[in-house]
Amino acid sequence: xxxxxxxxxxxxxxxxxxxxxxxxxxxxxxxxxxxxxxxxxxxxxxxxxxxxxxxxxxxxxxxxxxxxxxxxxxxxxxxxxxxxxxxxxxxxxxxxxxxxxxxxxxxxxxxxxxxxxxxxxxxxxxxxxxxxxxxxxxxxxxxxxxxxxxxxxxxxxxxxxxxxxxxxxxxxxxxxxxxxxxxxxxxxxxxxxxxxxxxxxxxxxxxxxxxxxxxxxxxxxxxxxxxxxxxxxxxxxxxxxxxxxxxxxxxxxxxxxxxxxxxxxxxxxxxxxxxxxxxxxxxxxxxxxxxxxxxxxxxxxx
Amino acid sequence: xxxxxxxxxxxxxxxxxxxxxxxxxxxxxxxxxxxxxxxxxxxxxxxxxxxxxxxxxxxxxxxxxxxxxxxxxxxxxxxxxxxxxxxxxxxxxxxxxxxxxxxxxxxxxxxxxxxxxxxxxxxxxxxxxxxxxxxxxxxxxxxxxxxxxxxxxxxxxxxxxxxxxxxxxxxxxxxxxxxxxxxxxxxxxxxxxxxxxxxxxxxxxxxxxxxxxxxxxxxxxxxxxxxxxxxxxxxxxxxxxxxxxxxx
Numbered sequence: 390x391x392x393x394x395x396x397x398x399x400x401x402x403x404x405x406x407x408x409x410x411x412x413x414x415x416x417x418x419x420x421x422x423x424x425x426x427x428x429x430x431x432x433x434x435x436x437x438x439x440x441x442x443x444x445x446x447x448x449x450x451x452x453x454x455x456x457x458x459x460x461x462x463x464x465x466x467x468x469x470x471x472x473x474x475x476x477x478x479x480x481x482x483x484x485x486x487x488x489x490x491x492x493x494x495x496x497x498x499x500x501x502x503x504x505x506x507x508x509x510x511x512x513x514x515x516x517x518x519x520x521x522x523x524x525x526x527x528x529x530x531x532x533x534x535x536x537x538x539x540x541x542x543x544x545x546x547x548x549x550x551x552x553x554x555x556x557x558x559x560x561x562x563x564x565x566x567x568x569x570x571x572x573x574x575x576x577x578x579x580x581x582x583x584x585x586x587x588x589x590x591x592x593x594x595x596x597x598x599x600x601x602x603x604x605x606x607x608x609x610x611x612x613x614x615x616x617x618x619x620x621x622x623x624x625x626x627x628x629x630x631x632x633x634x635x636x637x638x639x640x641x642x643x644x645x646x647x648x649x650x651x652x653x654x655x656x657x658x659x660x661x662x663x664x665x666x667x668x669x670x671x672x673x674x675x676x677x678x679x680x681x682x683x684x685x686x687x688x689x690x691x
Numbered sequence: 692x693x694x695x696x697x698x699x700x701x702x703x704x705x706x707x708x709x710x711x712x713x714x715x716x717x718x719x720x721x722x723x724x725x726x727x728x729x730x731x732x733x734x735x736x737x738x739x740x741x742x743x744x745x746x747x748x749x750x751x752x753x754x755x756x757x758x759x760x761x762x763x764x765x766x767x768x769x770x771x772x773x774x775x776x777x778x779x780x781x782x783x784x785x786x787x788x789x790x791x792x793x794x795x796x797x798x799x800x801x802x803x804x805x806x807x808x809x810x811x812x813x814x815x816x817x818x819x820x821x822x823x824x825x826x827x828x829x830x831x832x833x834x835x836x837x838x839x840x841x842x843x844x845x846x847x848x849x850x851x852x853x854x855x856x857x858x859x860x861x862x863x864x865x866x867x868x869x870x871x872x873x874x875x876x877x878x879x880x881x882x883x884x885x886x887x888x889x890x891x892x893x894x895x896x897x898x899x900x901x902x903x904x905x906x907x908x909x910x911x912x913x914x915x916x917x918x919x920x921x922x923x924x925x926x927x928x929x930x931x932x933x934x935x936x937x938x939x
Contacts, residue, residue, distance in 0.1 A: 436778075439781075439782050440781075440782075441781055442937050459784075463784040468782045470779075470782070471775075473775075474776040475774060476702055476774055477774065478702075490694050490698050491694065492783060516705075
């Protein structure tokens with residue numbers, strides 16, 4: 390079942406297109422990583438999903454329903470958009486109490502349970518204005534769980550966390566997804582973190598969805614390529630095309646990068662040598678998500 | 692709605708702003724007490740309790756009311772911008788209209804507390820000063836004056852809410868309050884007093900209309916009606932603004 394699906398979602402501010410014809414789907418229980426440079430349109434997209442911003446055109450379906458009766462759907466969503474806000478004059482407990490009351494959560498121990506989950510039990514009665522950035526971020530994340538949501542929309546939730554905090558939050562989000570079948574849409578600039586926790590990654594560039602990557606597939610296939618260095622690049626390219634039917638390649642200086650038939654590197658090597666070429670380098674390389682992202686955002690792929 | 696009001700009241704816990712406003716509301720009876728005591732000492736005229744109380748209410752209605760109550764009203768809406776809270780509140784299944792109404796109710800409660808504080812301290816200072824005719828009739832009469840001013844102040848605060856929502860921050864609503872105040876000073880000395888909505892607390896909360904038999908176009912019902920109309924129009928504008936404009 391699609392928890393989120395957008396169709397031609399577009400947002401324009403005056404003449405500037407911030408989100409451009411976005412079609413994405415997030416399935417139940419999936420962790421969807423949203424990647425993009427600053428200003429790519431991630432936050433605007435998330436705001437549109439939450440009804441904070443109205444789309445210029447296109448439609449949004451949440452839990453299979455079009456977002457018309459927003460309040461009914463918001464009961465099923467937890468969200469953290471950009472920097473988490475709190476009332477500084479109130480304690481962590483009181484800040485969460487406001488939201489349990491607003492959501493109508495009657496479970497008396499809910500707040501203490503959440504503080505425990507976020508590792509903030511000892512700061513229960515501490516004023517939030519005395520919290521560090523990381524503590525506020527944790528409090529913001531646990532606040533999203535107050536209403537036992539089915540969908541979490543988190544905009545850069547690991548900003549300001551230390552490495553241990555990032556690891557804890559990552560493990561926590563993964564456990565929520567696997568144990569509670571919670572669907573999570575998360576944006577971040579920390580690509581390695583997204584790579585480690587997401588099932589699917591959408592790369593947004595200048596408002597457009599450039600690519601959607603299934604992380605498992607990416608790790609197995611998509612991110613591999615063969616790098617070859619030969620004494621005659623032109624001859625090698627001719628052989629690749631004519632003898633081996635390889636057309637997905639790129640010539641970079643005196644090297645050839647091949648993106649297909651990754652498992653046939655030995656055949657490529659044998660053919661080139663048989664045709665009298667001197668192969669000085671041939672190996673299967675792995676493209677990390679970061680390089681892939683850079684390639685896309687610099688317009689090499691998208 | 693009750694829950695929303697409860698949460699709005701919780702947000703005021705440990706709030707310095709409310710404490711400051713309480714202190715501000717004590718200023719009016721104290722300053723007037725000081726003036727009256729000074730007059731007694733210099734001119735030898737004993738102060739009447741009702742005169743002192745009405746003079747204090749005039750001081751509130753004309754000078755501190757708009758600024759003090761306006762400051763508190765601004766705080767209630769502006770702090771959500773400062774604390775970056777609107778985007779969190781609007782992702783909770785509550786309606787924007789209910790949020791607006793709950794905040795107005797909190798302002799009404801707070802303004803009532805501030806009015807009662809001024810009133811009670813007025814009585815305390817009157818007792819301390821030994822003012823004449825402190826009896827139940829005068830105590831009740833002065834309470835009615837204070838409550839009339841309080842009630843008409845509520846619709847007059849709603850334009851300040853609109854200014855806060857549109858301009859975000861303390862500067863614009865405070866500037867607005869100061870402009871309103873300056874016009875009030877000018878209008879109060881003219882025959883147009885009844886035509887200016889912000890002079891309604893003065894005409895309703897004091898007896899200057901009867902006592903001084905001032906020449907004016909219209910009567911106190913003019914500015915009472917205009918104050919209510921302004922309040923209603925501003926409330927509708929706030930609702931439209933909140934629902935149409937992306938304020939996060």
